[in-house]
Amino acid sequence: MVHPRTDVARDLGGVCRPLGLIPNPVYEGLMRRVSLPSVVTGVLRYEDNPERPAGWLITVPLTPRQLLAGGPRVQGTIGRAVDRARDLGARTVGLGALTAPATGGGGVFRHREDIGVTNGNAFTAAMTFLGVQRLLAQCPPAARIAVVGASGSVGSCLTQLLAARTSNPLLLVARHEGRLRGLQARLGEGRAEITTDMARVRGADLVVLLTSAPDAVLRSEHLGLGATVLDDTQPRNTRPELLLERPDIRIVDGGLVSVPGVRRRGYLGLPTGIAFACLAETLLLGLAGHPGHFALGAPSVAQAEYLLHLAGRFSHLGFTLAAPHSFGEPVSLEPRARRPLRPLQGVPA
Structure with missing residues (x-):
């Protein structure tokens, strides 16, 4: 449908x-x-x-x-x-x-x-998790992952997969603090931070976008230097113009x-x-x-x-x-010279 x-x-x-x-x-x-x-x-x-x-x-x-x-x-x-x-x-x-x-x-x-x-x-949560694993290989060790829309249907399942199968610090972002607290409690003490403030996303190396909105919700000021975004939204909650404003970031299509x-x-x-x-x-x-x-x-x-x-x-x-795409076009995930990256180590299977 x-x-x-x-x-x-x-x-x-x-x-x-x-x-x-x-x-x-x-x-x-x-x-x-x-x-x-x-x-x-x-x-x-x-x-x-x-x-x-x-x-x-x-x-x-x-x-x-x-x-x-x-x-x-x-x-x-x-x-x-x-x-x-x-x-x-x-x-x-x-x-x-x-x-x-x-x-x-x-x-x-x-x-x-x-x-x-x-x-x-x-299956969307499962494929998004595999997409995160692929992108983590291009991020620094102990890269911080922000899950925006963490308390939603896909987000809650993905968050549990990330908490169990990676050692990366997690930042869970959503509009309803009560739901975030419930999700945080299921992950174990100290496993994830929560916030309703999108400005906190600037501290993340990898941002997973799982929001439901008719327009773009992720903007330039929400992203730190060299951040990678996995956009798993339909309709998209990012715009191609963001790559022109911020040539240091990478946006990868999720759920494909x-x-x-x-x-x-x-x-x-x-x-x-x-x-x-x-x-x-x-x-x-x-x-x-x-x-x-x-x-x-x-x-x-x-x-x-x-x-x-x-x-x-x-x-x-x-x-x-699927092979990596950005706004429907194939892309390479090769590390960039402007941002030296090291392979991920010590992450459990």
Whole structure:
């Protein structure tokens, strides 16, 4: 399940070129006033079984601002998209991007027994953790990691993985101090600091961005010299202009999975052979024949580890961490001369 991102015209133009000619304000006004039906905009097939559809892409006609506002009308629109998936013959529907937080991480569908629902956040947390490990190899030893949006569905699972599997100091950032304190308590005494102040992020070497917002929330003044950002948000909460303002920093796209064994017909805003981790989670559950719901609300570490197991089981189709990209373009992670970096040492597997 997907939806138009901040530039609605661009995304819908990717589905059907003439739709890209309609200005964004027209789309925003239409979607705000009229309940439009969800549309099947793509089909997925596996290389080893191309005759049979592996799944469908269903576009939900809601803007990021509508999804973040939530409410009965938004949840009703998403619910009808779930009905559409069921009628197509799907056994599991994955909630992509902001359709997950708009439905309480899929919790509003917990009562449904006619189709399984997953919010895609378990595999997203697992892939983000692997992405962090890759970037830590380019950071100084004992690099400080800031997780922005730490108390959210992906953030809480990722934070637990980082606390258990790295020795790096952690800074957990979110808007709700109470939720941060609860998460901090689960990690053990002294394992992480918490804050609601974005200015504290300047002290981090690696910033993992997991926020849900329609616009950029990470700005130049939030980043220290030579910082690396892993942006795992859709729609993006960073802008390309940030790299012009701060040529010393690096921004890497998060949550991208290499799936060379999956054929995709339909627009997703990604290169061929790459999928978002939330979509990959749905495919893995389908391949495994998982019955009923999977990740609703905040996923557990056990769920993330189970999906890594499935990724290994179906590795002939891919399901590995994608090569590094920045704003959709391939990038090198070679260390820069301006910032001498040493390899990470002493981090447990």
